[in-house]
Amino acid sequence: MNPDFKLFTYFRSSAAYRARIALNLKGIAPEYAFIHLLKEGGQQHAAGFRKINPQELIPALVHDGHTLAQSLAIIEYLDEIKPEPALLPRDAPGRARVRQVAYAIACDIHPVNNLRVLQYLRDSHGLSEEERARWQRHWISLGFGAIETLLTGSVETGRYCHGDTPTLADICLIPQMANGRRVNLDFTAYPTLLRIEKEALAHPAFAAARPEAQPDAE
Numbered sequence: 001m002n003p004d005f006k007l008f009t010y011f012r013s014s015a016a017y018r019a020r021i022a023l024n025l026k027g028i029a030p031e032y033a034f035i036h037l038l039k040e041g042g043q044q045h046a047a048g049f050r051k052i053n054p055q056e057l058i059p060a061l062v063h064d065g066h067t068l069a070q071s072l073a074i075i076e077y078l079d080e081i082k083p084e085p086a087l088l089p090r091d092a093p094g095r096a097r098v099r100q101v102a103y104a105i106a107c108d109i110h111p112v113n114n115l116r117v118l119q120y121l122r123d124s125h126g127l128s129e130e131e132r133a134r135w136q137r138h139w140i141s142l143g144f145g146a147i148e149t150l151l152t153g154s155v156e157t158g159r160y161c162h163g164d165t166p167t168l169a170d171i172c173l174i175p176q177m178a179n180g181r182r183v184n185l186d187f188t189a190y191p192t193l194l195r196i197e198k199e200a201l202a203h204p205a206f207a208a209a210r211p212e213a214q215p216d217a218e
């Protein structure tokens with residue numbers, strides 16, 4: 001364990017899953033602080049955690065006197081303080097392409113399916129569990145359809161989303177695919193995503209970051 005790094009995480013959180021993959025790829029084994037998103041009305045809303053992240057979202061990372069939140073900011077921070085292995089390509093068009101995939105997931109798919117959104121749909125609009133799952137499938141499939149087209153049509157796609165090594169794009173993709181599986185998304189239309197997922201989950205850094213491999217898994 002590397003006690004210089006402390007990650008606030010929850011096994012089922014796909015944003016925390018991104019941070020866990022990045023830490024594993026960098027060979028950093030942080031101390032974990034587990035924040036249960038459902039127990040006690042959601043431990044992310046407790047006063048103690050609000051001081052860590054006023055957004056009341058995980059992940060958060062404490063390192064070297066800095067308290068960071070937002071998974072992509074955390075991952076780029078890790079990439080800057082420990083540049084190898086690089087999580088972004090060296091060339092500007094490559095970096096833009098990797099970020100395009102990452103943001104399509106982190107900015108467009110994930111936010112509308114977040115726990116607090118689903119709780120609002122339940123509490124203020126009376127949506128049932130199945131209606132909320134259908135909502136999630138709708139937004140995930142819309143995003144995955146575009147990403148599948150982008151990746152399949154590009155010579156820059158390799159064993160991973162960009163070339164033959166994991167990047168920020170894969171770090172966002174694999175957790176989002178896990179979320180899709182939780183709501184029984186049909187993956188038939190995404191053969192390239194499935195191929196990349198298989199490749200990634202054979203990588204120890206991704207395998208060790210899976211929700212079911214976490215100490216707080218239920």
Ligand SMILES: N[C@@H](CCC(=O)N[C@@H](CS)C(=O)NCC(=O)O)C(=O)O
Binds near residue numbers: 012069071072117
């Ligand atoms: N854009 C943020 C999203 C963070 C986020 O939404 N985390 C979720 C778990 S995946 C969360 O903490 N949800 C708690 C809630 O909705 O109350 C990031 O990338 O870190």
